[in-house]
């Protein structure tokens with residue numbers, strides 16, 4: 001790097017204007033978030049053309065870059081935190097966590113080793129303890145902080161595979177899978193696609209999965225459980241992505257534990273039900289599992305890039321993530337890389353720590369219970385407006401249909417174009433449906449009523465359009 005360029009970068013770093021401008025743009029976004037379009041309109045999407053340029057040849061102007069991003073980028077965002085975004089299973093952001101993320105981003109810490117960042121190591125330790133406490137999992141549970149549930153499921157199944165093969169006298173890290181004793185995977189028929197991805201990545205083979213049939217809500221049926229043994233990994237879910245239903249953990253974990261099988265629970269958004277006094281019953285029996293994966297960036301409303309793996313068998317997890325875990329067990333301080341596939345990563349536990357510290361037990365209960373209350377309000381008001389509700393609204397998901405499939409699809413299209421709110425579609429028991437997921441702390445009762453009005457108006461238009469087409473052939 002030439003002295004000139006370095007000088008310029010020192011100047012950027014000391015330039016309060018650059019960071020103040022970035023902050024001013026961000027604050028402008030936050031201040032106007034409730035009024036901004038929920039999904040970008042066509043003008044905003046066309047504006048993305050401004051990014052289509054060749055890789056610049058020369059060092060640029062830092063302020064011009066942030067200007068461009070705000071001018072052309074901010075309008076093309078999906079406004080997930082405004083309270084009227086109900087797509088997929090995404091979440092809003094607790095402001096305290098966002099502010100903490102700004103500061104920790106400036107620190108630019110690497111939590112791989114304690115010696116690389118004592119503060120990141122400390123925050124991971126605190127989150128590990130708080131999460132096990134909040135979810136009622138007992139002492140000694142190990143936590144890994146990863147990018148999302150996909151990597152957390154991968155990590156949980158990797159630990160399970162490690163343990164299953166070690167118990168059969170097979171050193172997986174040294175010998176690999178070729179010639180290894182078999183590992184069985186038993187999973188709920190409604191398992192999330194990320195479970196299958198993990199099974200594939202781990203070389204266990206998706207064709208080998210033995211499925212547990214589910215009932216009409218998407219819950220694994222204990223009566224249909226295949227016979228289990230000590231070579232089996234059972235994958236259950238807390239929160240079906242469509243219906244929000246929870247598998248019956250107590251009987252299945254009891255059968256698995258009696259057989260010496262490992263149970264992993266994919267609870268990306270649903271495991272947080274354990275933080276709600278009213279909803280905790282849905283998670284009954286989760287403490288009998290061996291590993292759990294969940295997302296800070298869904299129900300908890302921490303910013304993105306916050307997956308969590310919890311594992312009762314610390315040693316198997318460490319062996320799975322490290323080829324020679326033996327010497328490291330003596331370490332006094334937490335070295336984050338011992339629990340994750342990555343070595344270097346963002347100090348994301350700061351986001352989780354801030355969210356839990358800010359909300360506390362009571363705030364977390366209110367957050368999770370509140371999402372459920374809004375989902376029930378949706379079901380009641382949509383029902384009154386003539387929609388069909390196809391699931392039992394036990395958590396935060398509502399499956400909605402209009403009079404027939406064509407009307408449902410057209411209604412969804414109009415809602416997605418409205419800019420006022422956004423919901424996604426899904427297939428549910430062979431029918432195309434609208435899926436509403438309430439995940440954002442910012443959703444008020446009024447937001448629900450407003451969204452129901454948009455849905456009803458869209459449905460009425462869909463009905464009129466069909467009638468007109470019918471009349472005119």
Ligand SMILES: *Cc1c(COP(=O)(O)O)cnc(C)c1O
Pocket residue numbers: 089147148149150151192194237239240241266267268269295307
């Ligand atoms: C979202 C989700 C996942 C995947 O989580 P990512 O954080 O997107 O990787 C897995 N399982 C369930 C049930 C989910 O809702």
